[in-house]
Amino acid sequence: MSSGLTERRQTILKLVIQEFVETAQPVASETLVRKYRLNVSPATVRNELAALEELGYLMHLHTSAGRVPTDIGYRFFVENLMDRTTLSLPEQRMIRHQFYQVRGELDQWIQLAGSVLARTAQNASVVTPPRSADRLRFRQVELVAIHDTMALAVLVFHGGVVKQQTMALDVVRSPDDLRRCAARISSVLADLELSDVEDLLTRDQQQEGSEFGEFERQVLDLVARAMDAFEAQAQEQIYSDGLIEMLSQPEFIPALAREDAERAVERMRRALDILKSGRGLGLLIPQALASDGVQVIIGGENSADEMREYSVILARYGVERAVTGVLGVIGPTRMAYPRSISSVRYISSLMSDLLAELYHADQRSPES
Amino acid sequence: MSSGLTERRQTILKLVIQEFVETAQPVASETLVRKYRLNVSPATVRNELAALEELGYLMHLHTSAGRVPTDIGYRFFVENLMDRTTLSLPEQRMIRHQFYQVRGELDQWIQLAGSVLARTAQNASVVTPPRSADRLRFRQVELVAIHDTMALAVLVFHGGVVKQQTMALDVVRSPDDLRRCAARISSVLADLELSDVEDLLTRDQQQEGSEFGEFERQVLDLVARAMDAFEAQAQEQIYSDGLIEMLSQPEFIPALAREDAERAVERMRRALDILKSGRGLGLLIPQALASDGVQVIIGGENSADEMREYSVILARYGVERAVTGVLGVIGPTRMAYPRSISSVRYISSLMSDLLAELYHADQRSPES
DNA sequence: TTTAGCACTCTCTTTTCGAGAGTGCCAAAC
DNA sequence: GTTTGGCACTCTCGAAAAGAGAGTGCTAAA
Structure with a gap:
């Protein structure tokens, strides 16, 4: 009968695991004795292996095969037997x-x-x-013209998150025009979260005369969409x-x-x-x-x-x-x-x- | 003896390829007759298959196995036999x-x-x-403070390529400070390629009093490094x-x-x-x-x-x-x-x- | 408690054999 | 001359059998 995990059994368990990890082959009693120069006979080791098996640390694929560690065996190894090394x-x-x-x-x-x-x-x-536990918070937007009718929006969020989006322009806009719009949006949205941006958009939509120009609204939509997309995929x-x-x-x-x-x-x-x-x-x-x-x-x-x-x-x-x-x-x-x-x-x-x-x-x- | 790729042989070749693509199994003469209701006997098909094999379009893994297309067979199929479809x-x-x-x-x-x-x-x-055949051309840079001693540089290049880099700041800098620096660098480097940027850097280094402040030089270095890295990995x-x-x-x-x-x-x-x-x-x-x-x-x-x-x-x-x-x-x-x-x-x-x-x-x- | 000896079990490999699939060819039919 | 039925031949695939080898578990002795 097994009488618990004696010192020697732990040593043998450790050797079995090391050997198995190295060779990927079930470990036999004789191999252990030979390779690690144990001062006992294979038969003794066999007895110990049988005990370790009964304790649940090792298992047997079939009668005449060596032992293989169980999950429990690995667990014990990781917690108690393993040399705690660091990379060289x-x-x-x-x-x-x-x-x-x-x-x-x-x-x-x-x-x-x-x-x-x-x-x-x-x-x-x-x-x-790396993700923030907080929601995404807007910081600023830059608008860069790619050509007459296409601009690149570079969105910067708190924490250094950057996202880029291209957007079509309905009319030709000068760099100054773009810069002004970006500045406006940046200051309006500064430090806001997605929900705030959405609120702002719906609120603006409800009142009669919009606070924003058509183009500005377009950029606002784009920001909201980008934030939404980012948060949606952030987890996964x-x-x-x-x-x-x-x-x-x-x-x-x-x-x-x-x-x-x-x-x-x-x-x-x-x-x-x-x-x-x-x-x-x-x-x-x-x-x-x-x-x-x-x-x-x-x-x-x-x-x-x-x-x-x-x-x-x-x-x-x-x-x-x-x-x-x-x-x-x-x-x-x-x-x-x-x-x-x-x-x-x-x-x-x-x-x-x-x-x-x-x-x-x-x-x-x-x-x- | 084979007398070239007759009409019927082409039909059979096409069927063999379709069948093989579908089933991944060597195609037998009888299968063809049965599945495609050919109005000839398996023996006839066998003769044609043998001819197609001699012409190099099909091959035989061993005596008693069906036929498999060769590369030449596929080639002929793609060029001449294939139905030219489009997605639905x-x-x-x-x-x-x-x-x-x-x-x-x-x-x-x-x-x-x-x-x-x-x-x-x-x-x-x-x-x-998508890559431009041209070298990367600089467009502008934005510097955004992440916190006191760290800034995010957003580099925009022609063609809508965007790259971001973080950079350590030696001293605390105000947003205005950063903006001014970014504007300066943007105008100096506008439309330049990597080699131009490098020239500019070495030229500036050689003359006595540098044209740029220490921080500006730091940003210039960063731009050069980013462009270099981009071009290096662009191909691969x-x-x-x-x-x-x-x-x-x-x-x-x-x-x-x-x-x-x-x-x-x-x-x-x-x-x-x-x-x-x-x-x-x-x-x-x-x-x-x-x-x-x-x-x-x-x-x-x-x-x-x-x-x-x-x-x-x-x-x-x-x-x-x-x-x-x-x-x-x-x-x-x-x-x-x-x-x-x-x-x-x-x-x-x-x-x-x-x-x-x-x-x-x-x-x-x-x-x- | 340890160990030598040995029977036993199970796998892995190799061989053999037969069934099945499909061809190639021949001679007859169209 | 082309097509076709018939049939022998070849090769693979799968199952079954046999033998070798590895390693254990048990027993009895040290």
Whole structure:
């Protein structure tokens, strides 16, 4: 009978997980003894493995196969057994340098974060753009003529959000004309939210003589439409990268995953779907947005059924009370947790620092 | 002996291709007779199939399998046999409506074009953003304070290209201060290209007292850097979509593609790589940019070896002498050419019209 | 408690075999 | 001369069988 998780069993569990993560093959008692020079015989290890199985940390695919960790096993590993490493200093330096090279371009940060995460964790990555918890607030608009009957409206919102829209002009307008209109709108709408803008529009429509010229109304409509579109899609945007890295994991290679090739293909297709649609992640992201530190969700711990074979590692980044986003790694449960976690931790703190600079908050994160 | 491509042989070739495109299975003589109610016996059809094979239009995987089209067969089909259809009017209307809904947002056009192409052709799509053949020309800059020590620079270039950059401020600056600086820079750099900007910078550096203040120089540097970055990445940007659609084709499903599952997976991985890296497309796109009409590249006609099993359908879109891009469909050679081609043709002409409006060119494309 | 020995189980691979599909060819029919 | 029925031939595909190998679980001894 099992008498709990003794020291030695923990050691063996740790070795099984490390070995399995490395080789993607069920781990046999003899392999452990040989590879890690344990001072006991395979038979002893077998007894311990059987105990670990009974305790729920390992499982057996069939009688004559080695052991494979369960979700519970991984969980225990992540919480208690794992070496808490950080990325090596040269790696950190290289990553910081890459971010430096795209300084000033927030869009690029997101892409870069995704690509770095994917490369270091050798799995897929997800990044949501930094978002303010507040509603979008208007700041100013610039109107630039592209040619006689077409203008570009550059809308700037609080928090540095910029949106551009082209608009048709009913009549030819001089640059001065445009500038004057932009200035007027900018001052009228300054600091307003979408609902305020809409109120203003309906109020103006109801009274007899409109306060605004026809063109000004056109611009106002455009602003309202742009804000609406932005808020509508704000929640859903998830940038992802590293598909190829993830699909290079043995789980997706029938020759290595000892199983029906059929299933490997089906799995591939599903993984694609998860990343493209964000289904299965939907709940996790708001959750991560509301939590501190690095979240690790292992396999079936995730409520979404199609995610039962995947683990997700997420961390919030950004500046609290100003803008926050989520970034993380997603891959098969057989994942190099220490490396993935440290990578997520590092990138999130780096991004937080970068954003803090931008938002002038001097609350540097502990790491970095 | 074969005596050329008689009428009947052409009919049969057409049927074989249609049947194969539909079912993804080698086509047998009896199937043709039964399904298309030919008034000849299977034996006659077999003779014709043998002749078509000798002429190079069909091939045989092994003795007792039906016929499959060769690249040459597809080529002849596309040039001579294919029904030249267009998308149905309801489809056209729906697509136009979708574009209308994102009017004014060029970035969205590109995404939408990709998604529509992928859906109608049930294959992957590629779209390059519209680019001017000319170098980037500066138009104006706006500086907006994000907070005391951070500003957002919105750079507007000719042709409606907008780029945003954040920049750190060494000292606190008032909105007026920023506006004045932006105005100065805007007028100094107006209509200049990258090389001009760089010249101006070095020239200013060489003379004793700089013409610009320290802050102004900082903004100038930023402009130069942004223009450089833009031009560097301008060529390479390829947006792609429809991966899932393509990978749902039988070629990627081992159960349906009668062959080693191993190979299907490998093929999947390669397809991914092609779309992500754009390798194998590299040459095709500049080529399409220099050609009129819809380009069809079938299988091995493409010089890139990894593309031997794929066909690419490309068309240029945009306004000649102003901005042009390329869009198209990519998928297995067994592709619904009529539909894909008409879809590429329609979307490219639609995008051309939209851009023409933007660029005030009244050269509407023939279709649409 | 540990360990050696060994039977047992299950998978994975290879081989074999038969069924089925479809062709190619020949000789007769039109 | 073209078309067609008949039929042998070829090759694939799937199922079944057999053998090898891996690893366990159990037992009994150290």
